[in-house]
Amino acid sequence: MKWKLKDILMIAIVGVLFSFLFLGANELGVMLTAALTPAGYGPLGYQIIYGAWFMAATFATYIIQKAGVGILAEIIAAALETMMGSMFGPSAILSGLIQGVGCELGFLVTAYKKFNTFTMILSSVFCSVISFIFEYYRFGYGVNTKQMLVLMLLCRTISSVLLTGIASKLLADQLANAGVLRGYKLGIKQSIKKNETKGAA
Amino acid sequence: MSQVPAIRGEHISFRYLEQGTRILEDVSITIPREKITVLMGSSGCGKSTLASVLCGLFPENGGVLESGEIYLCGDFITNLSVRDRAKRISMMFQNPDLQFCMATLREELYFCMENYCISPNEMEEKAIEAAKIMGTNHLLDQNIYSLSGGEKQRALLTCIYLMDAECIFLDEPFANLDPDGVQDLMGLLKDLCCKHKKTIIAIDHMSDHWQGIADRFVILKKKGQVLCEIEDPRDLPSYQALFLKEGIAYPGIWKKKEITLQEESKAILSFKNFSLPRIPEKTKKSSFLFFQKKKEIKKKTDYLLEDTTFHIPEGRISAILGKSGSGKSSLLMTLLKQRSYQGSILLTCKDLPKEYQTLSQKECFKHLSIAFQNPSNQFVSQNVIEEVSDGLRRLYPKKDKDEISSLSLKLLKTCKLEDYQNYSPYMLSQGQQRRLAVLSVLSGGQKILLLDEPTYGQDYRSAKALMDQVSKEVLENKITVLMTTHDRGLAAAYADHIFVLKDKKIKEVSKQ
Amino acid sequence: MRNGLFDSINPSMKFFVILLASILLIFTSSWKMNLFVFALSLFLLIFFSKASLLAFIKSFLPVILMVVASFYSGYINGNQAEHSPIDSALLLSSRVLAYIGLGFLFSFTTNKKALIMSLIDQCHLSPKFAYGILAAVNLIPTLQREWTEVNLAYRVRRKKVGILPFGPLFNSLVNGIRWSENVAMAMESKGFEGDRNRTYFLKIYVKPMDFLFLGIFLGIFLLGMIIFK
Ligand SMILES: Nc1ncnc2c1ncn2[C@@H]1O[C@H](COP(=O)(O)OP(=O)(O)OP(=O)(O)O)[C@@H](O)[C@H]1O
Numbered sequence A: 001m002k003w004k005l006k007d008i009l010m011i012a013i014v015g016v017l018f019s020f021l022f023l024g025a026n027e028l029g030v031m032l033t034a035a036l037t038p039a040g041y042g043p044l045g046y047q048i049i050y051g052a053w054f055m056a057a058t059f060a061t062y063i064i065q066k067a068g069v070g071i072l073a074e075i076i077a078a079a080l081e082t083m084m085g086s087m088f089g090p091s092a093i094l095s096g097l098i099q100g101v102g103c104e105l106g107f108l109v110t111a112y113k114k115f116n117t118f119t120m121i122l123s124s125v126f127c128s129v130i131s132f133i134f135e136y137y138r139f140g141y142g143v144n145t146k147q148m149l150v151l152m153l154l155c156r157t158i159s160s161v162l163l164t165g166i167a168s169k170l171l172a173d174q175l176a177n178a179g180v181l182r183g184y185k186l187g188i189k190q191s192i193k194k195n196e197t198k199g200a201a
Numbered sequence B: 001m002s003q004v005p006a007i008r009g010e011h012i013s014f015r016y017l018e019q020g021t022r023i024l025e026d027v028s029i030t031i032p033r034e035k036i037t038v039l040m041g042s043s044g045c046g047k048s049t050l051a052s053v054l055c056g057l058f059p060e061n062g063g064v065l066e067s068g069e070i071y072l073c074g075d076f077i078t079n080l081s082v083r084d085r086a087k088r089i090s091m092m093f094q095n096p097d098l099q100f101c102m103a104t105l106r107e108e109l110y111f112c113m114e115n116y117c118i119s120p121n122e123m124e125e126k127a128i129e130a131a132k133i134m135g136t137n138h139l140l141d142q143n144i145y146s147l148s149g150g151e152k153q154r155a156l157l158t159c160i161y162l163m164d165a166e167c168i169f170l171d172e173p174f175a176n177l178d179p180d181g182v183q184d185l186m187g188l189l190k191d192l193c194c195k196h197k198k199t200i201i202a203i204d205h206m207s208d209h210w211q212g213i214a215d216r217f218v219i220l221k222k223k224g225q226v227l228c229e230i231e232d233p234r235d236l237p238s239y240q241a242l243f244l245k246e247g248i249a250y251p252g253i254w255k256k257k258e259i260t261l262q263e264e265s266k267a268i269l270s271f272k273n274f275s276l277p278r279i280p281e282k283t284k285k286s287s288f289l290f291f292q293k294k295k296e297i298k299k300k301t302d303y304l305l306e307d308t309t310f311h312i313p314e315g316r317i318s319a320i321l322g323k324s325g326s327g328k329s330s331l332l333m334t335l336l337k338q339r340s341y342q343g344s345i346l347l348t349c350k351d352l353p354k355e356y357q358t359l360s361q362k363e364c365f366k367h368l369s370i371a372f373q374n375p376s377n378q379f380v381s382q383n384v385i386e387e388v389s390d391g392l393r394r395l396y397p398k399k400d401k402d403e404i405s406s407l408s409l410k411l412l413k414t415c416k417l418e419d420y421q422n423y424s425p426y427m428l429s430q431g432q433q434r435r436l437a438v439l440s441v442l443s444g445g446q447k448i449l450l451l452d453e454p455t456y457g458q459d460y461r462s463a464k465a466l467m468d469q470v471s472k473e474v475l476e477n478k479i480t481v482l483m484t485t486h487d488r489g490l491a492a493a494y495a496d497h498i499f500v501l502k503d504k505k506i507k508e509v510s511k512q
Numbered sequence C: 001m002r003n004g005l006f007d008s009i010n011p012s013m014k015f016f017v018i019l020l021a022s023i024l025l026i027f028t029s030s031w032k033m034n035l036f037v038f039a040l041s042l043f044l045l046i047f048f049s050k051a052s053l054l055a056f057i058k059s060f061l062p063v064i065l066m067v068v069a070s071f072y073s074g075y076i077n078g079n080q081a082e083h084s085p086i087d088s089a090l091l092l093s094s095r096v097l098a099y100i101g102l103g104f105l106f107s108f109t110t111n112k113k114a115l116i117m118s119l120i121d122q123c124h125l126s127p128k129f130a131y132g133i134l135a136a137v138n139l140i141p142t143l144q145r146e147w148t149e150v151n152l153a154y155r156v157r158r159k160k161v162g163i164l165p166f167g168p169l170f171n172s173l174v175n176g177i178r179w180s181e182n183v184a185m186a187m188e189s190k191g192f193e194g195d196r197n198r199t200y201f202l203k204i205y206v207k208p209m210d211f212l213f214l215g216i217f218l219g220i221f222l223l224g225m226i227i228f229k
């Protein structure tokens, strides 16, 4: 597959911008963690904003509508993070890869034919579940009780569906409406649709 | 060889969207070698688009070329590789922010040389030489993002000088530069053309500074078609009617404002012993950038403004002129409480002088508003009319929906934006966006408006419509306007007071 | 005495060795090993790198909250059938520490431009990707300035922004997509083709020292795995 320089740049810049959103979310996460810690549920605080991590992947896939975008987006995001000095360093690449695979799976179900709310939500659920399984081993969640594990996964999935599935789709649709995406599949589809409705009227 | 034109485009038709209107329609244009050609035309007529098409960047990076052939120095453009193309023509785009990919000018210059496979041993010397000629050697190691608009344009010209392509295409290269700086660079361009046998094509809204430099002028009309070619610049005066009809400025078009003000006005903003450090101290840290903290060379606090005292009068238009990089945008940012300063600023509203430092940001924003240098940072909604009505609603809480929308429409009409009322602001052209940004600020109801280069990149007609509207609001609602600009003619035509930022001081000058 | 040995190691080799260590860590479940890894990273950071310790301590502060939270949660919610509460708590929190130690060890000792260049030289990463990512990294400060400006515009025009600022995000995305197009065109018009046919001002080599040092590092790491099983 041939990638264009402008696509690479787009994915990277979008990744950076979503990380700004994540910074806002991060404060929320810190506050929640602090609030929940006395009850022993501290780690849930971060799960609630976890969806913001995957936004770049589904967002870019929904716009470019090609196989492999999700993985590329997550790897680029992880690479940027590593270079900016993320606390997890090189292992961020690993989780990026895993999350990217999760994102791809959602669209693979329809053989990359459908890019709609359903596949976006499916993809977000895959992201959440797969990344959770990975972290189960990576951070040794095994020592937690079942109840805690279910709660964590639930929080992560809800946040993922809301942010990764729904919010990033809404954002992309708005961008297409604003005429910014004319160079991408989503924008082209949108403009064709508009022309058709105009023709019908 | 010299008979072969530098660029020849024939019957070019181009559009951005799969199914959209044509931006360029059947355009044919020929640019002769070793001459300086200036392209002019009203805003949005397709100059920038034509430039990118002629350089081969479109349709490769978007858009659809329906028909047309382009020859670069005699060769069909699609037969050339990206690198070969870059050797023949190098382009400077309209927006100086979006053209760097490295952290400092030095690295950017190395990047250009690496692309041409120049040996690493020669790089440093070549970079320094180019920077010396373009007057950018003090900027070589400064972070590009901290450069001012004009400094970025100079930096870009340094890259272009270094790349040494046969043709140079400049899209509004001096929009952010001060007139004196422009004169310097003009001399260099003339040299490049005469001594180094380069072909130079420039897009510009102002013909003033090209007098005596340009060899030919080309006027474009709608859809990028050539309206007329002026082969002898001495004929320029005889084309004034045509310029006016197309809404573009000819030298000396701005008439000086007649002084109609009798009574003295009070100062609304008084700066006393005001000093502004060059490097902003108050930068917000974020954990994302934690490690990136710049190790800035701590000079012994260098100042943009030092111990200066001046007053901005109420209910008038004041313009600030000054060399690029002298700190005009920084001054406006200070008023938005984005930078720390020394000395005092007094804000006098309703006869109550208040020390600026004691006001909260929220209180300040009740009194003042800004139109940024980059208009697309300005919008808070997703259609054009909403941008204006949002402010009006707050201004007139009693009026109902219909009244607000008819008021908004009236405002849009003044700047010829009424046809776009349901568009997204982002679908407008650069010039239109800038006008909308200023209108949205006007509708906000604040008493002090800061306008950062409101008319740069506008053609004469739009600039005039915009400034007329601003002047009207100032008279009717006693608004105070503080604007920065590089266009001396425009400042003389609209400003009641002209300030010049020079040698770290701000002084009022009388209008000659 | 601190020396900068670890700073000068070939970045992509360092990258893969630390990545390998991170993967190996998945297969262990001993809090002693986790703490050992953290201590090892700290040791290298302090004695074999010239990274600013002040910056390190600053970035370490938020980590403490995470560690405390997972410690306490493990203590209360640990699966008591298999581990004692204190064991669960130690396991969970020490694991976070181990990963963060390795992460900091890499990020504080690696120059980002050198990393990219070394990925081109040693891992045959295509310059198109490499320079694309580098350009994005270099754009971050500008993007950030735009981001504050957009947020400022919302405040000046007295619009509310929630804790998840979707409004400003939308503006910035619009700009960002424009930028990617423009910057890509600008890079092309500067003769950048994205192939390997170019020279490099900064060239990164592999030195025998890199093998030696990273070999020792891995050796100690594996030894730790055996001892603290
Ligand atoms: N990327 C784009 N996508 C869609 N339409 C565009 C794009 N860029 C410009 N246009 C439209 O094409 C037309 C010509 O734009 P262009 O930028 O070439 O004008 P211009 O002559 O350079 O104007 P200005 O003097 O304001 O820079 C405008 O009407 C604009 O709305």
Ligand SMILES: Nc1ncnc2c1ncn2[C@@H]1O[C@H](COP(=O)(O)OP(=O)(O)OP(=O)(O)O)[C@@H](O)[C@H]1O
Pocket (backbone or CB within 6 Å): B142, B146, B147, B148, B149, B150, B151, B176, B177, B278, B279, B280, B296, B304, B322, B323, B324, B325, B326, B327, B328, B329, B330, B331
């Ligand atoms: N972090 C920094 N380090 C060094 N110099 C800086 C830094 N930030 C800003 N400057 C300098 O401060 C000056 C302020 O520029 P400012 O944007 O206010 O200029 P300006 O008068 O608006 O120019 P223009 O007309 O070109 O827009 C510039 O010369 C810039 O290089």
Ligand SMILES: [Mg+2]
Pocket (backbone or CB within 6 Å): B047, B048, B049, B094, B171
């Ligand atoms: Mg233009």
Ligand SMILES: [Mg+2]
Pocket (backbone or CB within 6 Å): B148, B149, B328, B329, B330, B373
């Ligand atoms: Mg400025």
